[in-house]
Amino acid sequence: MKNIKSIGIDFGGTSIKFGVVSGKEIIATSPRIYPKDYPVPSDLIRAIAERVNQLKTEHNNVVAIGCGVPGFVDFPTGTIHNLTNVPGWTNIHLKEELEARTDLPTAVENDANAMAIAEWKLGAAKGYAHAVCLTLGTGVGGGIISNNAVIRGAQFTAGELGQTSIDYAGRMGAYNNPGALEAYLGNNEFAADTQSDYVAAGIDKELSDCTPELLAEAAENGCEIALKAWDGYAEKLSTTLATTCWLLNPEIIVIGGGVSNAGDLLFMPLKKYLHAQLSGPFKDHLKVVPAEFSNNAGILGTAALALEGIEDFNV
Amino acid sequence: MKNIKSIGIDFGGTSIKFGVVSGKEIIATSPRIYPKDYPVPSDLIRAIAERVNQLKTEHNNVVAIGCGVPGFVDFPTGTIHNLTNVPGWTNIHLKEELEARTDLPTAVENDANAMAIAEWKLGAAKGYAHAVCLTLGTGVGGGIISNNAVIRGAQFTAGELGQTSIDYAGRMGAYNNPGALEAYLGNNEFAADTQSDYVAAGIDKELSDCTPELLAEAAENGCEIALKAWDGYAEKLSTTLATTCWLLNPEIIVIGGGVSNAGDLLFMPLKKYLHAQLSGPFKDHLKVVPAEFSNNAGILGTAALALEGIEDFNV
Secondary structure, three states, rough: OOOOOOEEEEEOOOOOOEEEEEEOOEEEEEEEOOOOOOOOOHHHHHHHHHHHHHHHHHHEEEEEEEEEEEEEEOOOEEEEEEEEOOOOEEEEEEHHHHHHHHHHOOEEHHHHHHHHHHHHHOOOOOOOOOOEEEOOOOOOEEEEEEEEEEEOOOOEEEEEHHEEEEOOOOOOOOOOEEEEEEHOOHHHHHHHHHHHHHEEEEEEOOOHHOOOHHHHHHHHOOOHHHHHHHHHHHHHHHHHHHHHHHHHHHOOOEEEEEHHHOHHHHHHHHHHHHHHHHHHHHHHEEEEOOOOOOOOOOHHHHHHHHHHHHHHHHO | OOOOOOEEEOOOOOOOEEEEEOOOOEEEEEEEOOOHHHHOOOHHHHHHHHHHHHHHHOOEEEEEEEEEEOOOEEEEEEEEEEEOOOOEEEEEHHHHHHHHHHHOOEEEEHHHHHHHHHHOOOOOOOOOOOEEEEOOOOOEEEEEEEEEOOOOOOOOOOOOOHHHOOOOOOOOOOOOOOOOOOHHOOOHOOOOOOHHHHOOOOOOOHHHHHHHHHHHHHHOOHHHHHHHHHHHHHHHHHHHHHHHHHOOOOOOEEEOHHHHHHHHHHHHHHHHHHHHHOOOOHHHHOOEEEEEOOOOOOHHHHHHHHHHHHHHHHH
């Protein structure tokens, strides 16, 4: 089929975005939906299906739907076990429900995997058989590609880079997991730690002065404490990434999310730390690059995922 | 082909063992070869090929060779980049050389992967699509199965569980990698740490009293320091295994190597620590079991690997 299109749905905790995708272009969007306006899941599903059906009538050759959600999904059945920030979304058969209401094959995936799929199928990791993608923001999420396939694992919970441990006797993560990377590098934790550094140096700083954006600005203006904060961020991140390299030997690491906008402040020390602790045979081949897509990764990744089965079996 | 057989070669730093394998049975072996007797690699290769050709004449239906080596191998070409404890073995085309001398298709693999393949194809992880296998001894080695395939990675160096970090500011590993698991759990390091604990408690102990065997005996006799040592061993090991679970979501973890003989002294606290720091959806499904094979894993795994291509394409 020529000019095949799919619909990508980026189901976030606060808003749900829709895009009609052709190749790597979002050729149309429709107005967002806000989960808080639909406290009953079945009402929200109906609203999502309406948007999809509208887009389907407006665009020809739409053959599939992909939906990325902030939570834990049973991938083959598309059943959502639960969503982190959307009350009531427990044990919801989203794939089945959307397929019944739209007559389009639907794939439902974890949002971090969707981002990884966007980068792997269309973006910075395109053409690589072994890739690790992560997003750095409020939380730390990730997705892993190995042997040209998404690594989902036995219960489809693989790729949780934010929960990996960087210190067996360290700070507790969300699952009572000592040394969880996210417990150091989540935006709030990074801000609080850096504020403490300022206070310890006798400098008065609000927590709101310690966002990644403002700390990047401060570092660029030569602030030693901010520079040290970015170095520490990179050191901790390098630990999880080095561990991931020892386990999986990827060719490329793709880093997205708001924090990646810090650019060289993050990437330079990160590469230095990674290079120092990896072995010759693979460290020289390893690429560490910024993500190609930012806010559109969710729509693009789910739209690409939607076409997987279609392209394999029907075209 | 019925009753198909392959030859597994377990190429260790001190000796090389040979077995003719049918299914999971080693039906014949031949005398070991000692690398120190053949300082020139081509002489050692010739000796290996002679053993293989002898076994081939003694047994019918031998269709392939597998060889596991202690070092870094380019898997598709079977070229050994270097071996850890065998001088002169740098850039050796072992697959090509053995194929030319024996006329049998040959697979050359890292020894830890070979052990993992033995457990996955024939042993404790048989039938599992997502498995992590590790060996605990002088070093800590591992192999990873995901989506029913060995994860080798871009330069075939994946599965190095012993090099993963459990502390970003920790003890240096062999590659200048902070917090390397092996730097805590290698037999020598475990002995030295436990000896220090004895000394700190005013108890005189030789390093040679702190082998895993003797520490297991001491713990079974109620020695508090030995019990604490095993608990600490399990805590550190659980950190790498939990990280591996967050990244890969395996169904089963198989633990072999000499240290695994400690049995419940290791497995009980290990399961306790793992269970405490993993998330509900998958921790309840995770199995942690001892390896089925010990000294034979190398021969069985390489023999099984040898048949992979054969069974897929020719039978």
